[in-house]
Amino acid sequence: xxxxxxFEVWFITGSQHxxxxxxxxxxxxxxxxxxxxxxxxxxxxxxVISKPVLTTREAxxxxxxxxxxxxxxxxxxxxxxxxxxxxxxxxxxxxxQKPLLHLHTQFNRDIPWSxxxxxxxxxxxxxxxxxxxxxMMSRMKIKRKVVVGHWQEPELQEKIAVWMRAxxxxxxxxxxxxxxxxxxxxxxxxxxxxxxxxETKLGYSVNGYGVGDLVSFVDQVADNDINRLxxxxxxxxxxxxxMTANGPGRNSLKECARIEIGLRAFLKEGGFKGFTDTFxxxxxxxxxxxxxxxxxxxxxxGFGAEGDWKTAALVRAMKVMAHGLPGGxxxxxxxxYHFHPENMNVLGAHMLEICSSIAMGxxxxxxxxxxxxxxxxxxxxxxxxxxxxxxxxxxxxLGNRFRLLVNKVVAVAPENELPELPVARxxxxxxxxxxxxxxxxxxxxxxxxTCFSQNLTTxxxxxxxDMADIEFIKIDQSTDLYHFKNELRWNEAAF
Numbered sequence: 001x002x003x004x005x006x007f008e009v010w011f012i013t014g015s016q017h018x019x020x021x022x023x024x025x026x027x028x029x030x031x032x033x034x035x036x037x038x039x040x041x042x043x044x045x046x047x048v049i050s051k052p053v054l055t056t057r058e059a060x061x062x063x064x065x066x067x068x069x070x071x072x073x074x075x076x077x078x079x080x081x082x083x084x085x086x087x088x089x090x091x092x093x094x095x096x097q098k099p100l101l102h103l104h105t106q107f108n109r110d111i112p113w114s115x116x117x118x119x120x121x122x123x124x125x126x127x128x129x130x131x132x133x134x135x136m137m138s139r140m141k142i143k144r145k146v147v148v149g150h151w152q153e154p155e156l157q158e159k160i161a162v163w164m165r166a167x168x169x170x171x172x173x174x175x176x177x178x179x180x181x182x183x184x185x186x187x188x189x190x191x192x193x194x195x196x197x198x199e200t201k202l203g204y205s206v207n208g209y210g211v212g213d214l215v216s217f218v219d220q221v222a223d224n225d226i227n228r229l230x231x232x233x234x235x236x237x238x239x240x241x242x243m244t245a246n247g248p249g250r251n252s253l254k255e256c257a258r259i260e261i262g263l264r265a266f267l268k269e270g271g272f273k274g275f276t277d278t279f280x281x282x283x284x285x286x287x288x289x290x291x292x293x294x295x296x297x298x299x300x301x302g303f304g305a306e307g308d309w310k311t312a313a314l315v316r317a318m319k320v321m322a323h324g325l326p327g328g329x330x331x332x333x334x335x336x337y338h339f340h341p342e343n344m345n346v347l348g349a350h351m352l353e354i355c356s357s358i359a360m361g362x363x364x365x366x367x368x369x370x371x372x373x374x375x376x377x378x379x380x381x382x383x384x385x386x387x388x389x390x391x392x393x394x395x396x397x398l399g400n401r402f403r404l405l406v407n408k409v410v411a412v413a414p415e416n417e418l419p420e421l422p423v424a425r426x427x428x429x430x431x432x433x434x435x436x437x438x439x440x441x442x443x444x445x446x447x448x449x450t451c452f453s454q455n456l457t458t459x460x461x462x463x464x465x466d467m468a469d470i471e472f473i474k475i476d477q478s479t480d481l482y483h484f485k486n487e488l489r490w491n492e493a494a495f
Contacts, residue, residue, distance in 0.1 A: 027081045034151045181276060
């Protein structure tokens with residue numbers, strides 16, 4: 001349900017008529033070459049469309065208004081090949097509604113020492129043309145990403161790709177709909193939030209639905225469809241003996257399949273990109289959805305438990321950003337600590353709903369009791385997660401603003417087997433260490449629900465925050481609590 005191939009980034013190049021038609025033709029040729037190179041790069045996830053060189057206020061306004069109106073354009077890359085007087089960019093930049101990347105590059109990599117003359121200098125003026133453009137955007141307080149280097153450098157293309165993927169996540173959120181099945185978990189604070197402000201600031205809408213709205217879909221599921229889905233379970237997962245053909249839990253597995261088919265139909269008919277549920281609102285459902293949620297997340301849906309719609313929307317955005325990259329993204333929760341003085345770790349898990357996209361090996365499909373919710377024993381996937389660099393991200397509502405909080409972590413293998421823990425789980429070391437990271441997270445008001453990512457770095461989420469114009473806070477190997485507390489104070493004043 002996620003496809004980045006239909007998205008476009010428009011490549012716009014600034015110049016001016018002062019340089020003459022011959023120079024402008026060369027500028028256009030260079031722009032086409034650079035845009036084509038980016039478009040054909042394996043690192044670049046979307047189409048790059050080169051637009052005619054911009055030399056007038058009117059042309060700049062026109063292309064930006066066209067970009068705003070385009071359903072496929074997710075952002076603009078701007079390159080000042082020559083000196084492009086920035087006053088003529090003011091009206092267009094004021095109208096800009098799409099993310100912007102300022103590419104500060106030049107066509108040639110090296111100075112041609114033996115042949116350089118004033119003609120060459122007049123043509124290749126990015127060094128100061130980009131500063132003119134940058135001044136105007138800073139003067140106008142326009143959020144953008146600045147990438148500096150030669151356009152053929154792999155590192156530069158990777159930075160552009162990060163911004164593009166963040167722009168895909170931002171574009172996907174605009175007009176997105178998320179369903180809240182039931183209400184928030186009672187008396188819980190951090191999963192609440194201002195849905196009006198979220199739609200104003202982040203672009204997506206959240207609306208509540210009774211569990212009965214879902215049950216009506218579940219009740220219509222045909223037995224043949226259930227049997228086909230159960231066969232799929234048996235192909236993809238190691239189904240526990242209790243739920244095999246003659247096992248006592250077979251009917252529970254079929255009921256799980258019924259819920260999944262009904263839930264998928266409900267989401268599809270409503271055009272939803274994500275959803276929440278809560279164990280306190282299950283009237284009409286025989287199980288809390290476990291396996292169905294895990295599988296729907298793996299397909300690209302956002303999810304948050306206990307009514308946590310902010311996390312559901314963040315999971316969806318991060319899945320869009322990471323589409324096609326190795327690894328996965330999942331709803332997550334910091335569950336319990338390992339406080340051994342020589343090896344401090346966090347065990348992340350949830351009651352049921354950890355996405356199978358982050359699973360290491362073939363998941364086990366199991367049925368176990370659930371001590372809360374008052375329903376039948378639910379079916380779920382149980383697995384470990386591969387070691388490696390990762391992060392946890394949390395979107396919180398501070399009342400006067402949204403804050404996106406990110407902690408870099410390193411997933412590690414458990415010291416021992418966990419035979420009695422009937423849920424998917426991941427063990428990680430927070431950076432810089434558990435005590436510092438947990439203190440910083442708590443000081444920043446971070447939630448217990450997060451999105452755990454194996455394939456995104458903090459740069460993706462920082463770019464996304466800039467596009468949304470929301471606060472971004474990072475906890476990583478360089479975090480020092482004295483400076484961290486000062487950053488929180490300064491941000492409070494700034495916002």
